[in-house]
Amino acid sequence: MLNNCIQAYPPSKVKRKVYEFSRLLSGTLKFELVPREAIWTSQFNNHFPGKKDTGLYFLASERERFEIYTALVEFLRNKDSVMRMLINDVVLLLITKSLIRMNTTRAI
Secondary structure, eight states, X not given: OBTTTEEEEOOSSOOHHHHHHHXXXXXXXXOEEEEHHHHHHHHHTTOOOBGGGOOOEEEESSGGGHHXXXXXXXXXXXXXXXXXXXXXXXXXXXXXXGGOBTTOOXXX
């Protein structure tokens, strides 16, 4: 959970690796804010990630916290930034839905 307002949810089909990683997520997560272009090439080889690249969805944890969630998404979009965290040599990136291409099939 991110600052008690955003919670991780798995997609309908979860890869085993993602499931095992998600079990490491507990409590409040501490991310760093980074410019998207600073990591985009190294992480995605300049392609836009798609639905199949998504391991977890992060959504507002409760209806009354939706405004905080929306403000965070707008901030990330306006600053062209992503949120990054490293857990056990795994890079966890939070990107806005506008950066995800729903029709791509390439897995990262």
